[in-house]
Amino acid sequence: MRFELNFKSSKPVYLQVVDQVKAAVASGAARPGDTLPSIRPLAEELRVNRNTIAKAYTELEHQCVITTRTGRGCFISDADSPLHKEARLQLVTEEMDQAVIQAHHLQIDRDEFLQLALTRFDAFAQRRLTASDE
Amino acid sequence: MRFELNFKSSKPVYLQVVDQVKAAVASGAARPGDTLPSIRPLAEELRVNRNTIAKAYTELEHQCVITTRTGRGCFISDADSPLHKEARLQLVTEEMDQAVIQAHHLQIDRDEFLQLALTRFDAFAQRRLTASDE
Amino acid sequence: MRFELNFKSSKPVYLQVVDQVKAAVASGAARPGDTLPSIRPLAEELRVNRNTIAKAYTELEHQCVITTRTGRGCFISDADSPLHKEARLQLVTEEMDQAVIQAHHLQIDRDEFLQLALTRFDAFAQRRLTASDE
Amino acid sequence: MRFELNFKSSKPVYLQVVDQVKAAVASGAARPGDTLPSIRPLAEELRVNRNTIAKAYTELEHQCVITTRTGRGCFISDADSPLHKEARLQLVTEEMDQAVIQAHHLQIDRDEFLQLALTRFDAFAQRRLTASDE
DNA sequence: GTGGTCTAGACCACC
C-alpha cells in the first residue's frame, strides 16, 4: 500500500492517511482481512511521528474501516459498513454538497454536473473492477 | 454572492471563503470591479467572527484576487480572467471524486448516487432562488 | 463539574474522563448546551497533560456526546443520540453482559439479578430527577 | 469453568481471566483444591496467546488465589473463604451500575432495560447449559 | 515484535 503525503496541504497529515486507506478499501485495492502496515515502520517510511500514524489508525477504527488487535496489528474490517443507510447517505451528501457548491460557483450547469457524476462514478467502478481482477 | 460554510470540514472557514470567491471569479460570476460584501454584515450573516472574514479578504488580496481600498470596500481585481470551461470542470471533478470515493466506501449504488447528485444540485439551486427573492 | 481520577486503575485516564462526562450527561447534571471545562485549565487541575484531556474530548465528540468548536470551546450536544435504536441497544447489551458474567460467577440467581437491575435503574433515575430539580 | 472474554474492553484479557477466577472462588463455585484448566488447552479454546493465560495465572498466584505445582497443574488455594452474599451482590452492583449509566445515556427506558437484563441473563444460562451438554 | 497511553513542549488556526 502506497501513501502520498502533502505536507503543505491544509488537510492534516493524519487525515490524508485516513482518506487514502478509505480510498484503497473503496476501490478494492485493500480487501477485508488485509493487514495494514504497522505503525512504526510506516511512520519511518513516511517521515512522520509514530503518534501521527496511530492517530490516523484510531480514526479509521472509529469509522469501522479497520479493526486493531493490540499486539497483533491492524486489519481491514470485513463487516459491511454497520451504519444504517440513512446515516451513510448523510455522509455522502456532505461530500456531494461540496461538489455542488463548487459547480455553482464555477457556473457548471445541471446537465454537465449530472454527466460528471455519472462518468466519475463509472470511472471509479471500472478501476475497482480492474483491481479485483489482479 | 452566497457562501456555504461547513464548520466541521478540516478546511478552515476562512479558506472556504477564499475558495468560493476564487471560484466565482474563475467562472466569471464575479467580474472585475464588482464589490464584495463588507466584512461586518457578512460575518454576521455567516455567524462567524469578523476576524475570520477579514483574514479571508487579506488572503485574497495577497493572492491578487481582490483589492481593498480602505474606507471604500473590497473589489474584484482586473488582473484575473475567467478560466476556460475545461479548467473549471477539472476543479469540480476533484470535488466530485471525493464524493465518489465516499459513495463506494459506503456502498451507495450508481442509481442512488446519481439521484443524490440531482437532488442536491436542485436543492442548492432552489435555495439560491429563494435567497434572491428576499 | 467534578472529576475523580484513579491513576492506579487499569482504565486509562482519558477513558475515565470520558465515562464521567457521559455519566454527568446521563444523570442530567450536565445539560445540552453546557460548556465543558476548557482543556488547559482542566488538565492543570487534574494534574495530567493537556493531550490526555484533548484525547478524552475527541473521543466524546466521536461518540456524539459533545461538539467542539475550535476557538470557542466544547459543549454538550443537544441532539438526541443519533444512533439508531438497534445500535444503542447493542451498546447497553455489552455492559449488561459484563454484569451477567459477574453474576453467574458469583452465583447470583435470576430473581436477585432482576431485582438488582430494577433497583439500580430506579435509583439512578431518582438521582437524575433530583439533579434536574436544582 | 467457563470464561467469557471481551476483546474490545479496555480491561486487558489477562485481567478478565483473573477476575473471573476470583469471582468463581468468591462465590464458592470453585473450591479449594479444584484444578484450573491447564494453560495450553485453555489458551486454544479462548483463542488467545499462551502467555496471556500464563500471565493471568501468575497474577492469581501472586494474589494467593491459586497455587501452581510445576508439572502437576494449578489449584485453588485453601486460604480464601467464599464471600457473604452481601459482598457478592456489591460486586455485581458495580457492574450493573455501568449498564445503568449506559442505558440512561442512550435513552433506553425502564421496561427495555429490565427486558434486556432478563434476556441476557437467560441467554447466558442457556449457553452454559449447552456447553455442559457437550 | 505489536499497539496503547502519557508526557512535555512546540507551532498553528480561530475567536
Place this chain on the structure above:
DNA sequence: GTGGTCTAGACCACG
C-alpha cells in the same frame, strides 16, 4: 483565550 496538529521520547501491555 480556545482547540488542533505534530514531534520526541518514555513506559506499559500483549503476543
